[in-house]
Amino acid sequence: MNELNYQTQLSRLANLLFFVVLLVFWGFFYSNHLVQKEQMQLFLLSFDYLKEHLSYQGGFVIYLGEFFTQFFRFTWAAVLFTTFFIYQVSYASQKVLSRFFNSKIYLLAFVPAMGYNLLLLNIYFKLSGAIAVALSVWGVVFYLKQMAPVKRMISGFILIVLCYWMLGGTYISFALSIVLIELFIRFKKAGNLEDLPNSWMIISGYVLIGIVTPLFFHKFVLIDTLLSSFISSAYYQFSPMLPTPLLLIFLSLPAILLFHGFADGLVSFNNRKILQPVLGILLFFGFGFGLYHLADFEEEIEIQYENLVTQANWAKIINLAEQETPTGEKGKLALTLALGKTEQLSSKLFSFSPEINDLFIPFNIRGMAPLIANEPYFYLGLTNFSKMLCIETLESTPDGRSPVRMIKRYAENCIIDGQYDVAAKYLHALEQTLFYRKWANEAQKYIRDEEKINDHQVWGDIRNNRVKDDFYFNYDQIDLALIALLRSNPQNKMAYEYIMSWYLLQKDFDEFLNYLPLVKTMGYHELPLVFQEALVYIKTLFNEVPENLNQYKISNEVRLRLNKYAKAFQQGGSKKPDEMGKAFGKTYWYYVHFTELENE
Amino acid sequence: MYRLLISLLILTLTVVSCKQKITPDEVKHEKPSIFPDYTDVTVPATIAPLNFKMKDEFSKMDVVIEGSANKTIHLQGKKQIEISTKKWTDILEENRGKKIQITVSAKQKNKWIRYAPFSIFVSNDPIDHGLVYRLIAPGYEVYSKMGIYQRKLSNYKQDAIIENTLLSGSCVNCHSFRLTDPDDMSLHIRGKKGGTIIASGDDMKLLNTKTPKTISNFVYPFWHPSGNFITYSVNKTKQVFHESKAKRVEVIDAASDIIVYDVNNNETLFNAKLMQDSTFETFPSFSPNGRTLYFCAAEAKEMPAKYNEVRYNLCSITFDPESATFGDKIDTLFHASAIDKSVTFPRPSPDGKYIMFTLIDYGNFSIWHKEADLYLIDVKTGEVKVMDAANSDDTESYHSWSSNSRWFVFSSRRLNGLYTRPFIAHIDENGTVGKPFLLPQKNTDYYEQLLFSYNIPEFINKKVDLDLRTVEHLANTSGTNVTQRE
Structure with missing residues (x-):
C-alpha cells in the first residue's frame, strides 16, 4: 500500500470511528442532558430576536445554537445535531492541516473536537460553542483557499473582526492560526502559498487587530467585563468566567499547527505508519477515559x-x-x-427508601432552582407557590435566558388562576416558537372561557383543588399548606396522601393519627399499606391502645411481618442496619428506626 | 432615459405618499379601543410619537391627525400606526397649549369602520430630558440579568447605564438623583463586589455603608437639594410569599430606621427619633427647601406574624442643613393608620406644594399590592386627595416628579397585573391630574414581548454619563467605610 492509500484508509477509519463513538455516546448514554438543553431556552422565530442577537459579540452563534437546540426536544435530533457539529470541528481541523501540510491524515485534528465534546458533558457548556469552534476552523480553511496574497490579507483582517463579533472567543483560535500559517509561509516551513507582501507588518496587524477589537468594543460598545468582552457568552453559561479547558480548546488548533509545522519533516513514512496507529489508539482510549470520568x-x-x-x-x-x-x-x-x-x-x-425532603425540594436561594421544583405545588393546586418557583427558576438560570418549560408552566398557572392578561403575554411568546406554537394557540382558546378551563383534564382539577385561604410560604410548615388544600377540597386525595406522607416522614405520629380518620372519606377499599404499617407500629407505643384505633383493619400479613421485624430487631438487628435493610428496607418500621431526621 | 427614470421616481413617490382615502362602511360613535390607550391623554410637546394599534383584530388602519393650523398627518398601517418623528414633532410644536384630533378608521372583518375622533392635549409645560429605570424580571428572591437604563423622552432610544453582567452575580438597585440632575447620583450594588456608588460631579466613590450603629447597609435613598446630604433608610428585610392568587410577595421590615449621610464628610448622621425600636421608620425624602425630612412611620409589630397589622403614617421632622441637625419633634402629616391604611413613597413636588404618596391596605411593599393607589397631600392645607385620573384597578406604586413639578412618572401593573410599566401624567398647579399615557415605544408590541418590569422610574434633566470602567475598578477595591458622627 502506498502512502496516499494508507493515509486515505486510516483517515476514513478514524473519521468513521469518531462519528460512531459520538453517536453512540450521546444516543445511548447522555441524551437526557441534551434534551434538557431545549427546555432551558426560549427561541423565538422572529426578526427582532435575530436583531437582538446580532447586537452583541457572539450573539450570532448563540442564535444558531438556540435554533438547532430547539429541535432537541426530539432525542434523535439532539443526538444527530450534537454529533454533527462536534464532528464538524474535527473535519474542518483535518481540512486545515491537510490543505496546509499536504497530507491525508492528521489524527491530532480530532483533539479540539474531542475537547469540546468533553466540555459539553457539563450542562453549562453550550452547543453554540461547538458551532462557533467549527465555524472558526472553517474560517481558517477559507483563509487558506485564498491563493492571492492580497485577497488572503483582506480576508484575514475581515475574518478576525467577523469571527470576534459573530462567534466570540474562538476568534482567538482563528487569529492565532492564521498568524502561525503566515509565519510558516514566511519561513518556508510549510504550505504552498505565496508569502504576503510586507508579511511582518501584516502579521503584526493581525495580532494588533486581534487584541484591539475586543478592547475597542469593551470601551465603547459593550457593557461587560473585560473577560466577557473577549470570550462572549456563547460557550459557557457563566460568561464572566473562563474555564481553563475552554481556553485550551481555543489554543488547540494553533498548537497542532505548530506541532505539525515542526515535526512533520522529521518523521519518515515508515515511522509514521507505526506512530499513527499508536497515536490513534492513545486518542481513542484517552477520549473514552475522558467520557467515562467527566460524564x-x-x-x-x-x-x-x-x-x-x-x-x-x-x-x-x-x-x-x-x-x-x-x-x-x-x-x-x-x-x-x-x-x-x-x-x-x-x-x-417506603418501598423506595425515602428521605425527609423527598416530597418537596427545600427552597435554596443559592444556585439554580431546579426545573422540577415547582411541579408538586402545581399538581397539588398550590398555584401561587408553583408560580413562585417557576419565576425563581427563570431568574436563577446562569445566563438569564428564559427556560421555555417554565414559561409554559407559568402560563398554565395563570390560566388556572384566571390571570388571563399575564397568561396571554406568555402564550404570545410561545406562539413565536416553532414547537410550542400549536400548544399556545390551543391554550389561547381557554383564556376567559371559565367553562372550558373547568372541563380541562389537568387545569380543571387543579383549579378545583386550589386553596381558598391566604398564608405565607414556609417550607418547614408545608403541612399547613397541605391542610389548607384539604380544607378547600376535602376530596383532594393527592393532598391527603401528601399530608400523611409528610407526617410519616417527619415521624410525627400525633398528626398522623389526627388525620387518619379522613381515610374513610377518601375512597380507599382498605387501609393503605403504609398506613397499616405505621398504625400497627404506633399501637405498640401505647400502654393501652385507644379504642378508636381498633376500628382500622390491619392485615395478617402486616402483623406477621411486624412480628418478624420486632424479633429481628430485638435479636441484634438494631445494630445491623444493612441486614435489616435487606429484609425490611421497604417497610415504614425500617424508616422509623434507621433513617435519621435532620434534627435527630 | 434619464427623464424617464426621474418620471418613474416621481410617480412612485406620489403613489407611496398619497394614502388612499377611506370611505367607511360604518361609522361608530364610540372612540376606538387602541393600545396603548392614548385617547384624551395630555402629553408634552417633546414626547416621542405615540404609535398605536387597534386592540381588536384588524387588517388595516387609517389614521388622520389634525392640528388647529389645519395641518394633517394621514397614515395607514397593517400592524400599527407608525408616526414619523419629524411630522409628529412639528404638529405638537404647532399645537402647544391646544389639542390635536385623531380620527381612526380600521378595516375589521372586511369592513372599514370609522370611530369617533379622540383628542390628545399638548401641554405648554415642558418635560425633562428622559427617564432612568431599572429593568428586572418580576422575580422573588433571586435575580439573573438586570440593568439600569436611560431613555430619551423625545425618541425611543434606550441605553444601558449599568448592567449586572459588568459585576458578576451582583444586583444593581435604588438609583437616585438630586432633583433630576444625574451629576449627583446614588446607586447600590449588592453582592460580593457590593457597595453604594456615590457619583457627585466628576468624583465617584464606593461606600461600605454598614456602621456599628445601623441595622443594615443604606437602602431607600433621597438627595438633599443642596447635594450635601442623602437620606437613606436602613432596613432589616425578609421576603414572604403569599399563596392567595390575588397576592404575591411581601418584603417585610423586621426593623427599620432613617439616617442622613453627609456626602462631603463621609459621615452618617443619626437622630434617636428616627431610630426608635418601637417604630418602623422608612421611605425618607427631603422637602425642596431642604429643611424638612418626610418619612413613613409605623408602630413596630411582631414580624411576619402581624405584618398585616402594620400601618405607616406620613410624618416629618425638621432638618437644619447648616448645622446638620434635626428638630425635636415628629409631626404626623397624614394619619393613615386612623383609616386603616398605610402610606409608602412620600415624594414632595419640587415646587414644594404637594407630596405624592402611595396608599395601601397594610405594610410597606406597595408594588405587590393590587389596591395600591396614588394620593396627593397639599402641604399647606393638609388636604389629601386620591389621584383618580392616574389610578387604575391594579397597582400604582413608585412615582417621581419632573423638575418643574408639572409631570410625574409612576409604575403601574394595569396592563396585565404582573409587569410594571411606566406611565407619565400631567399635573397642573392646582393639582388637577391629566389622563396618563404609557411611555411610547416604536413597536407597539414592545411591552407585550418584554419579560422585564420597569422599576423606579426617575426623571433626568440630561443624559447620565456613568463611567463604567471607574465603577468596575471601584467594585474591585475594598471601598470606603462610612464613618458615623458621634
Whole structure:
C-alpha cells in the first residue's frame, strides 16, 4: 500500500470511528442532558430576536445554537445535531492541516473536537460553542483557499473582526492560526502559498487587530467585563468566567499547527505508519477515559426523571425507580410526585427508601432552582407557590435566558388562576416558537372561557383543588399548606396522601393519627399499606391502645411481618442496619428506626 | 432615459405618499379601543410619537391627525400606526397649549369602520430630558440579568447605564438623583463586589455603608437639594410569599430606621427619633427647601406574624442643613393608620406644594399590592386627595416628579397585573391630574414581548454619563467605610 492509500484508509477509519463513538455516546448514554438543553431556552422565530442577537459579540452563534437546540426536544435530533457539529470541528481541523501540510491524515485534528465534546458533558457548556469552534476552523480553511496574497490579507483582517463579533472567543483560535500559517509561509516551513507582501507588518496587524477589537468594543460598545468582552457568552453559561479547558480548546488548533509545522519533516513514512496507529489508539482510549470520568451519569438519571415529569409519564417514572431507586433530589421528587399522582404514596412510598425532603425540594436561594421544583405545588393546586418557583427558576438560570418549560408552566398557572392578561403575554411568546406554537394557540382558546378551563383534564382539577385561604410560604410548615388544600377540597386525595406522607416522614405520629380518620372519606377499599404499617407500629407505643384505633383493619400479613421485624430487631438487628435493610428496607418500621431526621 | 427614470421616481413617490382615502362602511360613535390607550391623554410637546394599534383584530388602519393650523398627518398601517418623528414633532410644536384630533378608521372583518375622533392635549409645560429605570424580571428572591437604563423622552432610544453582567452575580438597585440632575447620583450594588456608588460631579466613590450603629447597609435613598446630604433608610428585610392568587410577595421590615449621610464628610448622621425600636421608620425624602425630612412611620409589630397589622403614617421632622441637625419633634402629616391604611413613597413636588404618596391596605411593599393607589397631600392645607385620573384597578406604586413639578412618572401593573410599566401624567398647579399615557415605544408590541418590569422610574434633566470602567475598578477595591458622627 502506498502512502496516499494508507493515509486515505486510516483517515476514513478514524473519521468513521469518531462519528460512531459520538453517536453512540450521546444516543445511548447522555441524551437526557441534551434534551434538557431545549427546555432551558426560549427561541423565538422572529426578526427582532435575530436583531437582538446580532447586537452583541457572539450573539450570532448563540442564535444558531438556540435554533438547532430547539429541535432537541426530539432525542434523535439532539443526538444527530450534537454529533454533527462536534464532528464538524474535527473535519474542518483535518481540512486545515491537510490543505496546509499536504497530507491525508492528521489524527491530532480530532483533539479540539474531542475537547469540546468533553466540555459539553457539563450542562453549562453550550452547543453554540461547538458551532462557533467549527465555524472558526472553517474560517481558517477559507483563509487558506485564498491563493492571492492580497485577497488572503483582506480576508484575514475581515475574518478576525467577523469571527470576534459573530462567534466570540474562538476568534482567538482563528487569529492565532492564521498568524502561525503566515509565519510558516514566511519561513518556508510549510504550505504552498505565496508569502504576503510586507508579511511582518501584516502579521503584526493581525495580532494588533486581534487584541484591539475586543478592547475597542469593551470601551465603547459593550457593557461587560473585560473577560466577557473577549470570550462572549456563547460557550459557557457563566460568561464572566473562563474555564481553563475552554481556553485550551481555543489554543488547540494553533498548537497542532505548530506541532505539525515542526515535526512533520522529521518523521519518515515508515515511522509514521507505526506512530499513527499508536497515536490513534492513545486518542481513542484517552477520549473514552475522558467520557467515562467527566460524564455525570448520576445527573443524567436525575435529568431523565425531570424530563419524564415534563411528559407527565408517571408510570415510566415508577417503573424506572423500581429498577433502581433514585438517589438524587430531583429523581426522588419526581418519584414521590408520580406516586402522588397515581395515589400510591400511601402504599409504596417506603418501598423506595425515602428521605425527609423527598416530597418537596427545600427552597435554596443559592444556585439554580431546579426545573422540577415547582411541579408538586402545581399538581397539588398550590398555584401561587408553583408560580413562585417557576419565576425563581427563570431568574436563577446562569445566563438569564428564559427556560421555555417554565414559561409554559407559568402560563398554565395563570390560566388556572384566571390571570388571563399575564397568561396571554406568555402564550404570545410561545406562539413565536416553532414547537410550542400549536400548544399556545390551543391554550389561547381557554383564556376567559371559565367553562372550558373547568372541563380541562389537568387545569380543571387543579383549579378545583386550589386553596381558598391566604398564608405565607414556609417550607418547614408545608403541612399547613397541605391542610389548607384539604380544607378547600376535602376530596383532594393527592393532598391527603401528601399530608400523611409528610407526617410519616417527619415521624410525627400525633398528626398522623389526627388525620387518619379522613381515610374513610377518601375512597380507599382498605387501609393503605403504609398506613397499616405505621398504625400497627404506633399501637405498640401505647400502654393501652385507644379504642378508636381498633376500628382500622390491619392485615395478617402486616402483623406477621411486624412480628418478624420486632424479633429481628430485638435479636441484634438494631445494630445491623444493612441486614435489616435487606429484609425490611421497604417497610415504614425500617424508616422509623434507621433513617435519621435532620434534627435527630 | 434619464427623464424617464426621474418620471418613474416621481410617480412612485406620489403613489407611496398619497394614502388612499377611506370611505367607511360604518361609522361608530364610540372612540376606538387602541393600545396603548392614548385617547384624551395630555402629553408634552417633546414626547416621542405615540404609535398605536387597534386592540381588536384588524387588517388595516387609517389614521388622520389634525392640528388647529389645519395641518394633517394621514397614515395607514397593517400592524400599527407608525408616526414619523419629524411630522409628529412639528404638529405638537404647532399645537402647544391646544389639542390635536385623531380620527381612526380600521378595516375589521372586511369592513372599514370609522370611530369617533379622540383628542390628545399638548401641554405648554415642558418635560425633562428622559427617564432612568431599572429593568428586572418580576422575580422573588433571586435575580439573573438586570440593568439600569436611560431613555430619551423625545425618541425611543434606550441605553444601558449599568448592567449586572459588568459585576458578576451582583444586583444593581435604588438609583437616585438630586432633583433630576444625574451629576449627583446614588446607586447600590449588592453582592460580593457590593457597595453604594456615590457619583457627585466628576468624583465617584464606593461606600461600605454598614456602621456599628445601623441595622443594615443604606437602602431607600433621597438627595438633599443642596447635594450635601442623602437620606437613606436602613432596613432589616425578609421576603414572604403569599399563596392567595390575588397576592404575591411581601418584603417585610423586621426593623427599620432613617439616617442622613453627609456626602462631603463621609459621615452618617443619626437622630434617636428616627431610630426608635418601637417604630418602623422608612421611605425618607427631603422637602425642596431642604429643611424638612418626610418619612413613613409605623408602630413596630411582631414580624411576619402581624405584618398585616402594620400601618405607616406620613410624618416629618425638621432638618437644619447648616448645622446638620434635626428638630425635636415628629409631626404626623397624614394619619393613615386612623383609616386603616398605610402610606409608602412620600415624594414632595419640587415646587414644594404637594407630596405624592402611595396608599395601601397594610405594610410597606406597595408594588405587590393590587389596591395600591396614588394620593396627593397639599402641604399647606393638609388636604389629601386620591389621584383618580392616574389610578387604575391594579397597582400604582413608585412615582417621581419632573423638575418643574408639572409631570410625574409612576409604575403601574394595569396592563396585565404582573409587569410594571411606566406611565407619565400631567399635573397642573392646582393639582388637577391629566389622563396618563404609557411611555411610547416604536413597536407597539414592545411591552407585550418584554419579560422585564420597569422599576423606579426617575426623571433626568440630561443624559447620565456613568463611567463604567471607574465603577468596575471601584467594585474591585475594598471601598470606603462610612464613618458615623458621634
